[in-house]
Each structure stands twice: as structure tokens, then as C-alpha cells.
Amino acid sequence: EDQVTQSPEALRLQEGESSSLNCSYTVSGLRGLFWYRQDPGKGPEFLFTLYSAGEEKEKERLKATLTKKESFLHITAPKPEDSATYLCAVQAVTGGGNKLTFGTGTQLKVEL
């Protein structure tokens, strides 16, 4: 069974204080690992797809990396507007429907 574990559950940072969020996964053949951002009362917003170990993707202050067992979302010099819940999901090569298996997320709060 595919599993995704995210840590920490919650993270409080000062503006400009860089940090990383962790996503550990087990999957029977990884097709892709996905990062989403979710604001309160809204649907998940797609950020990145990573397909193979060693791959990296960047968008503004966010950088996602992938190994064979985990992914990190690095946040450099965060701003208050980066406050949100960040979700990680995996998709297996086999199994039905391109199903995404989600972690429970890391709730990030960036304070002035």
C-alpha cells in the first residue's frame, strides 16, 4: 500500500528564516511525486511534479528535491504570503486511475 508521511505537522517561521518540509513515501514504483499548496477554504494548488531521484524544481522561494525515499520542499527567505498548508502526494506506476495518495500536510505560518 502506498504511503506518504509529512513532517513536521506544523511549522512557524519568522519572515526570512529559511527551512525545509519533509515528505517520506513508500510506493510500488513511483510515477511522480507532487507538491501542492492549500490555503484555508480553497482547493489544493499545484506546485511541482518530480519524477526521478535527483530531480529538482524551483518556483520563486520554493525548491523541491527528490530522493528514492523522500522529498523536501525548501523555502528560502519566506514571506507571510507563503503561509499555507503544503501537501505532498505520490502516484504509482501501477494501480488505477492515476490515483494520488496524499500526506496530511505541513501547516506553515510565516510571521513578520
Place this chain on the structure above:
Amino acid sequence: DADVTQTPRNRITKTGKRIMLECSQTKGHDRMYWYRQDPGLGLRLIYYSFDVKDINKGEISDGYSVSRQAQAKFSLSLESAIPNQTALYFCATGSGQSYEQYFGPGTRLTVT
């Protein structure tokens, strides 16, 4: 305009009532999905559809049914709502050319 829309955005209903949640998309994607989100459990797949004639159960389909009325429309029904179906419901779309999914804004459903 939003690419994926869901109606209603909020709904309160009583136990035993039938309720339908609707999803429309303008992304031109062939694949559509219904997920529910519960605190501490993450997003879980209810049903998915690869085209108008294709409907498949996800991991938590009991108590739910779906209808794919057109490529752009996918509705979720609760035939007889029960309190443990209180949750956030999200519709998502995806294409066959890439693996990421794009989510709607969600429906907050409360069953009393």
C-alpha cells in the same frame, strides 16, 4: 474565470437526504476525480472517470455514486447522507499527457 468550478460551495443537509455535488471544468481534460478531505486523514479518492463512458471506484466509494454527464461535467451523489460524510469535497481534473491533477475550490458538506 476558474478552470474547475464546484457547486454548491457550502451545504448543510439532514441525515437520510439525497444530495448532489456538481463539478464543471474548462481545462479540456478527459480525466475527472472526486476526493474528500478530512482533518488528519488527508485527501482520499472516491471515484474517477477517464471519459464519459468510464466510471471507476476509488478507495472510499461506499455510500456515493457519480455521473459523468459530459466531458466537462462530473457529479457526485450521496443517496442517503449520514453524519460521517461531513467533509470537504474536491473535484479534480487531469489529462492523459501529464500526471498532475488540478483541483476545484471545494464543497463544504455538513450532514446533521
